[in-house]
Amino acid sequence: MTDVLILGGTGWLGGEAARRWMDAGARVTCLARGGRPAPYGAALVTADRDHPEAYAHVADREWEEVLDVSSTPRHVETAIAALAGRTRHWTYVSSVSVYASSDVAGQDEGAELADPAAPGEPYDYARAKAACEAAVRHALGGRTAVVRPGLVVGPGDPSDRFGYWPARFALAGGEPVLAPEAEDRTAQVIDVRDLADQIVALGRERWVGTMNAVGDPVPLARLLQLARETAGHTGDLIVADDAWLEQHEVQHWAGPRSLPLWLPRDMPGFATRTNAVYRLLGGVLRDLRVTLADTLADERARGLDRDRAGGLTRAEEEVLLAEHRSEHGAEQRADSGTGESG
Template sequence: MRAKRLLILGGTEFVGRAFTDEALARGWEVTVFHRGRHPAPPGVTSLHGDRAAGPPGLAALSTGSWDLVVDTWRGAPTAVRDAARLLADRVGHHVYVSSRSVYAFPAAPGLDEQGPVVAGSPDSTDSEYAPAKRGGELAALAAFGERTLLARCGLVLGPGENVGRLPWWLNRIARGGPVPAPGPSELGIQYIDARDVAAWCLDAAVRGLGGAYNLVSPPGETTIGALLAACLRVTGSDAELRWVDGAAIVAAGVEPWTQLPIWFPPGEYHDTMHQGDVRKALAAGLRLRPLEETVADTWAWLRTLPGRTPEGTEHSPTGLSARTEALLLGH
């Protein structure tokens, strides 16, 4: 049987790299289209271009055909639109890595794929995250129709996480000492390993699945307490988790999600981020690796980096200052 031919628009960092690695492990022929800012993985065909430059930046994609294409773009929807139009007649199936941020805020607990979404346009040049992702969805649908799979991911973790959310917790806990832990410890969180996103999306695309799927762990399956306990175990740290009431954290002026990555206190933001319905994806074969594996593999990857610091993005957390930590530990 002929190996599948995969084109990844991106493919050199975090989620895109997870797709590249998964496809290569399956013996597929992989082409990555990227700007050349990061080295392409060994074993792929590398094409260079800048999607931000509009259609002229896609010249390297003017020829060639593939069984499927994966697009991870998070900026202006016009980039998704232009690439999808160019490739629609030469690619069998399309995967757009979208986000659960496309749902209108606040998202009710248990919201499924039929929930209301934000406004977006495939012709927009705006990069504001939620409407840009929705515009990207619409662009993909306009070009590929039922041949496009919309992977609405929640919080994505795992090795290669250049955002730095789980890396921040691992590095902080590895330093030891008392650590303010945002409570309550039994507060549920939803996340997905980037490698599980890639594996499921490739399987689903081969099967010809289309439409929107929420990709994240089931609500309540994992807690903030379990995550931080896993960080303690894999780092071998002597850190002491001191649980701080969520109301006290907010009262201290600490920003959830940015200064305390992954965590939101109970309420609308928590329900929106950590209470989504994922039954459709689970019924379609989504499989999730254990939390401990994600945390351990992320720690192993971090230790290969200078200073254990990922490169970071505009979404990278700021973390807690020593002064703020002391304030929280006083509660």
Template structure:
């Protein structure tokens, strides 16, 4: 059965939290750059109060950087009262940015090329570096392992379209080009994979630590050996701030971990993080999809089967970013901290996960699987 990467990757990105090309160049190497004194920068963040934005602020302030946030003032308006905040709208109201100078801008909220072009061209005369947060969804072909920054990107016939839900990856790729055209030799493009952790309203990762903490028999997809990739929002933020400190330009896939992580290892990390009694029943991927309509990535977040046409999207090369200092905290720490954050949400929010399967649907699928196997069996630990 063929799985649509556009539906699984681009659709999930666009409908969730809406999550940049060329050879890397830098004034210093990754290892030596990490030990160099921190250069204090004046940084403008386009966004700054949603998910990645707060993590960037929390990574930059302790390192002595001066920050300005530009947004509409609608998301978490009371956040960071001691940080300068400028209000406007990226789509037509950039007046607050006119005539101001910063060392770098970090664009966390660009999805439409026309809008990204407007901010990049306005800021180009007064900014040394433009960091554009793009996505691995830009890649045209996710069927092979080892996709890297030089791999072909998605295109769209009508480049004036602004239908982000349908052309998310292609529009991100065009937005990258807009930044690079406005600031040649001064653009940094960061292509994250699934961004996870505290503050993620999509639950595309949170589902697993929350579900495992609930205990009992857990529906687990595949055989546990499928590779997965994601990045803790705090690790992504630290990497981006490091690129700004060193004025590193180029394009970087930002996802991990450094070595292959399997779905089984993720669920075991979630179990260790919660200290619960969950057991995992691994269910054949094709049966899940074809017989039960339990789909990778949406119903079973994070996971893509290694037999599917999108298998490469969970084993993308991060070698270039690793060489520039990208590091990853242990998966168990991400799971533990995500679970702790989730428990601070209002009770009604905790009762309604935005991803995964409902408890009722999970029980139905497990019952059908056991019946297919000839009756109930002990769950695999």
């Protein structure tokens, strides 16, 4: 039987990968801090990766596969020191954020990376991921798959980014929803279930190399329209331009008081990375409508008006809509499904 060690495995992507490995007949062990259960059928080893003996209970076994998703270089380095000699293949989940710039569309895995973080420096996600990749390659270069996902979406997403849109359209119903200018903007997402399937496939084949795990680029306007259709939204889509949103302290991309998936215009390459290697290796991308429908069902189960990790609260949005209406008045048309910019 295939023995798989997942460093984590009790969170979102790690849990999906654990379940898929077990579906493939593997024996899965998750090493995590605890507080959350391992997926049903997986063994849980409780350990803090900051502790020097974190791997004591797993370093005396042979592993067919080790999967790590950490963005903390010292965690990756200590895991390698303890386990590199005990595994036949290692999969490290990095991020497309590891690239040095996002100003050129359509770049592949050979694009320049951010400088790896040095010990003791303030935390920077891109540089931390670059340092993790460098550590894995140096120690296990001939036994390593490096996977660089883009925006991971789907049911259970703890970041609340992608799910904001179908949830907000459903919550608004026949009332207006505020949106950013989508012209010339792109989104690029991958369903967590498709990503987990591909991670397991790479591990089973012991594939070695680097792969962007991203969906096909889609115009942001198209994604928002599909989200509206999925939610059955019949209200107006009120489009505010970048300057207006920034003046009203609406944030890009993620986090509180943001419009998720809205990117600054100086990042035209971020959501356009090539997925040719992913496709060549048999990676599947389910229909975006399916992901939206499943995400909305999950959002309804969790509560459309719950506190969110990302996006505007409905109360914040209503204040902004009133301000936009007051400032633009007659310029703002009330045609359902069109939206006006201002």
